[in-house]
Structure formats: C-alpha cells, structure tokens
Amino acid sequence: MKKQSRRSFLGAGTILSVAGALAALPLLGSAFKKPKGNFVHHVYFWLHNPDSEADKAKLIEGLQTLKKIKEIRLARIGQPASTNRDVIERGYAVSWLLFFDNLDEQEVYQKHPIHLKFVENYSHLWSKVIVYDSVDV
Amino acid sequence: MKKQSRRSFLGAGTILSVAGALAALPLLGSAFKKPKGNFVHHVYFWLHNPDSEADKAKLIEGLQTLKKIKEIRLARIGQPASTNRDVIERGYAVSWLLFFDNLDEQEVYQKHPIHLKFVENYSHLWSKVIVYDSVDV
Numbered sequence: 001m002k003k004q005s006r007r008s009f010l011g012a013g014t015i016l017s018v019a020g021a022l023a024a025l026p027l028l029g030s031a032f033k034k035p036k037g038n039f040v041h042h043v044y045f046w047l048h049n050p051d052s053e054a055d056k057a058k059l060i061e062g063l064q065t066l067k068k069i070k071e072i073r074l075a076r077i078g079q080p081a082s083t084n085r086d087v088i089e090r091g092y093a094v095s096w097l098l099f100f101d102n103l104d105e106q107e108v109y110q111k112h113p114i115h116l117k118f119v120e121n122y123s124h125l126w127s128k129v130i131v132y133d134s135v136d137v
Numbered sequence: 138m139k140k141q142s143r144r145s146f147l148g149a150g151t152i153l154s155v156a157g158a159l160a161a162l163p164l165l166g167s168a169f170k171k172p173k174g175n176f177v178h179h180v181y182f183w184l185h186n187p188d189s190e191a192d193k194a195k196l197i198e199g200l201q202t203l204k205k206i207k208e209i210r211l212a213r214i215g216q217p218a219s220t221n222r223d224v225i226e227r228g229y230a231v232s233w234l235l236f237f238d239n240l241d242e243q244e245v246y247q248k249h250p251i252h253l254k255f256v257e258n259y260s261h262l263w264s265k266v267i268v269y270d271s272v273d274v
Contacts, residue, residue, distance in 0.1 A: 077274050078273055079271060081240060134234075
C-alpha cells in the first residue's frame with residue numbers, strides 16, 4: 001500500500017509539472033520563430049543640455065512611461081557605448097529602440113495618448129531627434 | 138491489474154514529458170530574463186548606387202554570412218519602412234541590427250575572420266556607414 005501511494009503522489013506531481021510546461025511552450029515557440037515583430041523603430045535623442053545628467057534622467061523617466069503601450073513587442077533604452085571609431089555616432093544622449101509586429105501597430109503607438117503625453121511633457125528636453133524605421137528584408 | 142498497468146504507462150509518459158520540458162526551460166528563462174544581451178550595435182549602410190537592387194541584394198547576401206558569428210545574440214537585416222516624417226532618416230539602403238551580451242563580445246565580432254572577410258568582399262558597395270553602439274541604461 002505504501003508503494004502504491006507513493007506512485008500516485010509522483011503521478012499527480014508530474015501531471016501538474018507537465019501542465020505548467022505545456023502552458024509555457026507556446027511562449028518559447030513564438031520567441032524563437034518570430035523574434036519580436038517585423039518593424040524596428042529606433043530613435044536617437046540629442047539634448048539641449050548634453051552635459052545635464054538630470055535632463056538625461058528625466059528623458060529616461062519619460063521613456064519608461066511609454067513601455068505601458070501594449071503594442072510594443074520589445075523596448076530598450078540605451079546610451080552611447082564606449083566604442084569610438086570614425087563611423088560611430090556618439091553625440092546623442094539616449095537611444096530608444098522598439099520592435100513592433102508591423103507598421104500598423106507602430107502607428108497605434110504614435111497616436112497613443114501615453115505617447116502624445118510623453119511628447120507634451122518631455123520634448124522640451126531634446127534639441128534633435130533622428131528616427132530610423134526599418135522593416136525586415 | 139489492468140488499472141494498475143495503465144497508471145504505470147501514464148507515469149512513464151509524464152516523466153519523459155517532464156524531462157523534455159525541463160530541458161527547454163533554461164532557454165525560456167534566458168529569453169525572458171535577459172532578452173538579448175546588454176549591447177546594441179546598429180549599422181546603417183548607404184550605397185554607392187542607391188537605386189541598384191542588385192547591389193542591395195549583394196550587401197544583404199554579405200550580411201547573411203555574418204550571422205554565423207556565434208557571439209551575435211540577435212541579428213536583423215532591414216530596409217527603410219514606408220513611414221515618412223521630417224525626423225525620419227530614409228536615405229540608407231540597409232539596416233543591420235545586432236545584440237551582443239556585452240562590449241567584449243562585440244569586439245570579438247569586429248575582429249572575427251568572417252567579419253574581416255565581409256568588409257573585404259562587400260565594402261566597395263557602400264558609400265557611407267553610420268554606426269550607433271549603445272548599452273542599456
């Protein structure tokens with residue numbers, strides 16, 4: 001009886017584990033088959049006060065608010081790396097990299113109230129913005 | 138007896154499934170906890186012959202060879218999207234976006250024989266390159 005009861009216990013545990021693992025598998029599949037959408041939106045910000053750490057932190061704070069927009073598949077906030085060659089642009093203060101499923105989702109983001117609020121509240125910080133929108137070839 | 142033997146069969150099946158699922162979990166974990174390294178290397182290529190689809194295809198062929206470099210965590214080849222606003226740069230022909238774990242891995246990529254071969258074989262195609270290297274804030 002004891003042996004039987006141990007086997008039943010293991011059985012229940014493994015079934016629960018399998019249920020959890022199977023629930024996770026679609027995430028795994030989508031992460032590898034279609035990494036993060038077809039549309040890459042990369043924005044570089046130059047600040048009015050490039051030496052102001054406070055202004056840079058403020059801009060980053062603003063970008064963080066945008067992450068709530070659900071159409072975004074991946075978001076990364078960066079700053080220039082230490083690399084330094086002739087071809088490398090290092091004058092910007094903040095890099096804002098987004099992946100979207102497609103052009104339409106990116107358009108939703110552009111017109112989203114959170115995005116419009118961001119522009120309203122933080123655009124006084126930047127002197128220049130360059131945007132590179134690309135789609136996978 | 139029949140009931141017992143069915144339970145044993147299910148037990149074996151679930152144990153195999155759990156083994157497979159556990160093997161997959163580290164991949165899932167790394168994909169979500171640390172999306173794709175800390176270092177973003179984004180290169181934009183302008184062509185000598187911007188209207189040449191053949192030259193563009195040739196450059197893309199060259200970039201494809203770079204994907205074999207194992208330090209690359211994510212690679213995407215893009216072309217300008219249809220978006221068109223004042224702040225959007227659309228003059229480049231090809232976008233080459235890479236994620237690395239860190240600066241050191243990116244340096245390995247720069248000096249990799251496959252990368253040096255790429256520059257040797259394909260650099261005649263481009264007239265200008267702009268590189269943005271950024272690290273997560």
